[in-house]
Amino acid sequence: MALNPEVIALIIVTIIGAATPLLLAALGELIAEKSGVLNLGLEGMMIMGAVIAFMTVHNTGSATLGIVAGILAGMGMALIFAFLTLSLQSNQVATGLALTIFGLGLSALLGREYVGIAYSGLPKLDLPVLSELPFFGKVLFSHDILIYFSLFMVFATFYFLNRTRSGLILRAVGESHDAAHSIGYPVIAIRYMAVLYGGAMSGLAGAYLSLSYSPMWADNMTAGRGWIALALVVFAMWMPSRVLLGAYMFGGITILQLHGQGMGIAIPSEFFSMLPYLATIIVLVIISRQSSASLAPASLGKPFHPTH
Amino acid sequence: MTPRLQLKQITKAFPGCLANDRVDLKIQPGEIHALLGENGAGKSTLVKMIYGLMQPDSGQIFWQGEEVIMQNPKMARSLGIGMVFQHFSLFEAMTVLENIAVGMDQAVDLKTLEKQLVEISADYGLQIDPRKAIHDLSVGERQRVEILRCLLQQPKLLIMDEPTSVLTPQEVEKLFVTLKRLASEGVSILYISHKLDEIKTLCHSATILRGGRFIETLDPTQETPAAMAQRMVGEKITPPKRTEKTAYGKEIIRVQNLSVESDQPFGNDLKEISFQIREGEILGVAGIAGNGQTELLEALSGEVDTPIDSIVIQGRPSGNLPSNQRRMIGMAYVPEERLGHGSVPDESLHSNALLSGYQAKKLLNRGFIDHKKCSDYANHICDKYKVKQSGINSAAKSLSGGNLQKFIVGREIEQGPSLLIAAQPTWGVDAGAAAAIHQSIIDLAQKNSAVLVLSQDLDELFAICDAICVIYEGRLSATYPISAISREEIGLLMGGITPPLSTPAQTA
Numbered sequence: 001m002a003l004n005p006e007v008i009a010l011i012i013v014t015i016i017g018a019a020t021p022l023l024l025a026a027l028g029e030l031i032a033e034k035s036g037v038l039n040l041g042l043e044g045m046m047i048m049g050a051v052i053a054f055m056t057v058h059n060t061g062s063a064t065l066g067i068v069a070g071i072l073a074g075m076g077m078a079l080i081f082a083f084l085t086l087s088l089q090s091n092q093v094a095t096g097l098a099l100t101i102f103g104l105g106l107s108a109l110l111g112r113e114y115v116g117i118a119y120s121g122l123p124k125l126d127l128p129v130l131s132e133l134p135f136f137g138k139v140l141f142s143h144d145i146l147i148y149f150s151l152f153m154v155f156a157t158f159y160f161l162n163r164t165r166s167g168l169i170l171r172a173v174g175e176s177h178d179a180a181h182s183i184g185y186p187v188i189a190i191r192y193m194a195v196l197y198g199g200a201m202s203g204l205a206g207a208y209l210s211l212s213y214s215p216m217w218a219d220n221m222t223a224g225r226g227w228i229a230l231a232l233v234v235f236a237m238w239m240p241s242r243v244l245l246g247a248y249m250f251g252g253i254t255i256l257q258l259h260g261q262g263m264g265i266a267i268p269s270e271f272f273s274m275l276p277y278l279a280t281i282i283v284l285v286i287i288s289r290q291s292s293a294s295l296a297p298a299s300l301g302k303p304f305h306p307t308h
Numbered sequence: 309m310t311p312r313l314q315l316k317q318i319t320k321a322f323p324g325c326l327a328n329d330r331v332d333l334k335i336q337p338g339e340i341h342a343l344l345g346e347n348g349a350g351k352s353t354l355v356k357m358i359y360g361l362m363q364p365d366s367g368q369i370f371w372q373g374e375e376v377i378m379q380n381p382k383m384a385r386s387l388g389i390g391m392v393f394q395h396f397s398l399f400e401a402m403t404v405l406e407n408i409a410v411g412m413d414q415a416v417d418l419k420t421l422e423k424q425l426v427e428i429s430a431d432y433g434l435q436i437d438p439r440k441a442i443h444d445l446s447v448g449e450r451q452r453v454e455i456l457r458c459l460l461q462q463p464k465l466l467i468m469d470e471p472t473s474v475l476t477p478q479e480v481e482k483l484f485v486t487l488k489r490l491a492s493e494g495v496s497i498l499y500i501s502h503k504l505d506e507i508k509t510l511c512h513s514a515t516i517l518r519g520g521r522f523i524e525t526l527d528p529t530q531e532t533p534a535a536m537a538q539r540m541v542g543e544k545i546t547p548p549k550r551t552e553k554t555a556y557g558k559e560i561i562r563v564q565n566l567s568v569e570s571d572q573p574f575g576n577d578l579k580e581i582s583f584q585i586r587e588g589e590i591l592g593v594a595g596i597a598g599n600g601q602t603e604l605l606e607a608l609s610g611e612v613d614t615p616i617d618s619i620v621i622q623g624r625p626s627g628n629l630p631s632n633q634r635r636m637i638g639m640a641y642v643p644e645e646r647l648g649h650g651s652v653p654d655e656s657l658h659s660n661a662l663l664s665g666y667q668a669k670k671l672l673n674r675g676f677i678d679h680k681k682c683s684d685y686a687n688h689i690c691d692k693y694k695v696k697q698s699g700i701n702s703a704a705k706s707l708s709g710g711n712l713q714k715f716i717v718g719r720e721i722e723q724g725p726s727l728l729i730a731a732q733p734t735w736g737v738d739a740g741a742a743a744a745i746h747q748s749i750i751d752l753a754q755k756n757s758a759v760l761v762l763s764q765d766l767d768e769l770f771a772i773c774d775a776i777c778v779i780y781e782g783r784l785s786a787t788y789p790i791s792a793i794s795r796e797e798i799g800l801l802m803g804g805i806t807p808p809l810s811t812p813a814q815t816a
Contacts, residue, residue, distance in 0.1 A: 175400060179398060179399060183397055
């Protein structure tokens with residue numbers, strides 16, 4: 001396979017595809033973490049979004065309904081998490097892990113009948129004229145709506161956090177829940193909303209996987225993307241623009257390993273499959289050696305007891 | 309005149325304690341009203357109810373003559389009540405401006421807010437850079453941010469919860485100027501403190517609480533601090549009794565040429581510290597915070613390794629001994645930080661008693677914890693040092709600061725150490741309890757123990773020490789007998805100037 005412009009365009013398009021679920025899920029988790037809640041259940045929320053979205057599309061034929069159902073499934077999972085950790089004050093780490101295991105199991109059970117069924121995929125939004133441009137048309141202007149949405153959300157998240165009063169309050173709650181409480185903000189309610197939003201974005205990421213990225217259902221099809229998205233938030237030091245950068249970097253590694261295999265590079269394919277995870281670990285180590293602790297929301301992962 | 313705020317028969321109970329029992333309070337416009345009481349007297353609970361953070365079980369709150377039910381802080385603010393918290397309610401990672409915006413009840417344009425902030429801070433002489441992040445500010449500046457946040461809401465009543473406990477004397481003076489000006493403009497101020505001198509100079513009237521009950525409202529300008537303290541505690545405070553000592557026993561600890569590089573970015577390296585303490589002697593180390601006290605304590609407690617000969621305890625070179633082995637040879641230690649250093653915040657008092665006392669009090673039985681003995685020990689500490697708690701199984705962090713301090717000091721003294729190292733032993737502790745702690749330190753020295761006290765409080769050092777020295781930028785001054793040096797001279801040493809007057813008794 002020669003590297004002509006067409007192949008390069010194809011590679012870039014697939015990288016964008018691989019990056020989008022990471023980007024969506026990580027942007028959602030970023031908001032949850034900014035409010036001070038560490039939800040390790042990303043993977044579980046994503047896979048539930050994937051299976052429910054696929055089932056809905058298969059049974060109704062409506063892609064819109066499928067996407068909505070995926071979002072709701074993610075939110076449903078997030079609601080369980082929020083109730084346990086915020087209302088009952090259970091440990092966030094343990095609850096998040098349990099949520100992932102629960103989601104993986106439940107999705108496999110629900111999706112038993114749907115394994116191996118194909119779906120045509122989300123329609124591409126070919127922007128008139130622009131999409132016919134050579135090279136750039138394919139790379140920039142011929143994607144489905146979720147990809148444009150994910151890019152828009154990078155900007156929207158930045159704007160929300162840094163330019164709006166609600167974003168300021170959200171950050172305040174994540175910074176010091178006691179101080180926010182003493183000023184009189186409803187800490188628990190704000191965190192509920194942030195966690196539900198994170199669930200919605202994860203569910204959407206899952207829907208994107210099963211409806212667009214590889215339009216089908218298979219057990220465990222998220223394949224660790226939730227964990228990568230989680231690491232991305234730390235990698236990005238809680239900044240939306242860096243989440244974008246990280247998502248495309250990790251997406252790129254995923255795709256390049258596929259192409260590397262295709263081009264017969266004599267490195268075991270397992271090595272390439274391992275790369276994104278290795279990169280995650282290295283990034284985590286590098287970042288933890290810097291003073292990233294000061295960048296993290298100060299109340300991250302700490303339960304709030306509204307007694308005093 | 310209609311009082312700005314009036315409380316009638318306010319009662320609030322928590323599981324296991326009655327925090328406020330039929331409290332009455334009346335504040336006039338333009339009045340600075342002190343709320344006085346010991347740790348745990350119910351001051352904080354009372355103001356939390358005024359600010360809407362808690363609701364009273366019974367009783368009435370009147371605001372400018374009308375009865376109100378204070379549902380939440382938002383409502384309190386809309387009425388014109390502002391509060392400056394003891395532990396600041398600021399967000400470290402955010403800027404001054406963002407912090408103030410978060411504290412406002414309506415959405416505000418940041419540019420307009422910044423302009424208002426600059427104006428009002430110039431007006432009151434409270435300089436602050438609105439773009440700076442909170443974690444870059446000093447404690448005094450942080451408090452300024454809180455005050456400005458209240459002022460922007462044009463408060464009619466300002467509540468200040470122990471505002472001066474973290475300030476330097478100069479900052480306190482500035483604060484008082486601001487408060488007096490606010491009062492002259494008609495703002496009422498409710499001022500919580502147990503520093504009686506301050507109340508005497510600042511406040512127009514004072515309400516005393518004891519054990520949650522209203523005792524009386526009096527005019528602090530007409531009372532002596534001693535008389536107010538007596539009403540606060542409910543009994544006469546006996547100043548610690550000290551007998552002049554002329555001879556001391558053998559040397560317990562000798563520190564010679566101890567130099568340690570600080571592991572903190574803004575710490576102070578210790579430079580050639582030398583001193584010695586003998587049996588029965590109490591040595592005080594005065595100094596403004598941040599002059600190497602933390603580093604000295606770490607070296608003495610065994611948290612940092614030092615050259616083996618630089619610290620000699622009971623004749624044994626001990627510079628490299630870890631903390632627990634130093635405890636084994638009779639040392640006890642009250643650290644600066646009570647949470648996380650002096651105690652494990654989430655563990656019970658029972659466990660915290662065990663952690664430092666298991667060697668000296670023999671709380672282990674063939675390697676297993678003797679729970680009975682351990683409980684007895686914890687209970688004994690609580691009884692003897694009047695620690696208010698709801699059982700020895702309650703977590704250390706659930707105690708108020710002063711009560712936890714009493715527990716930690718008690719735990720160390722009751723081990724009967726031959727050497728006690730105590731940092732700020734009465735920090736945040738009220739007058740009555742402080743006197744009791746001072747007395748037990750003196751009693752310990754009477755039993756031939758050597759004691760080292762590090763403190764910023766000169767009254768404390770002059771009340772209990774036999775000898776005193778000053779730490780300044782990591783260097784220790786010569787040691788002076790307490791009778792041979794005045795406060796002024798110590799004050800000069802704390803500022804880095806060696807007074808030419810007295811001759812040191814022991815040249816280091």
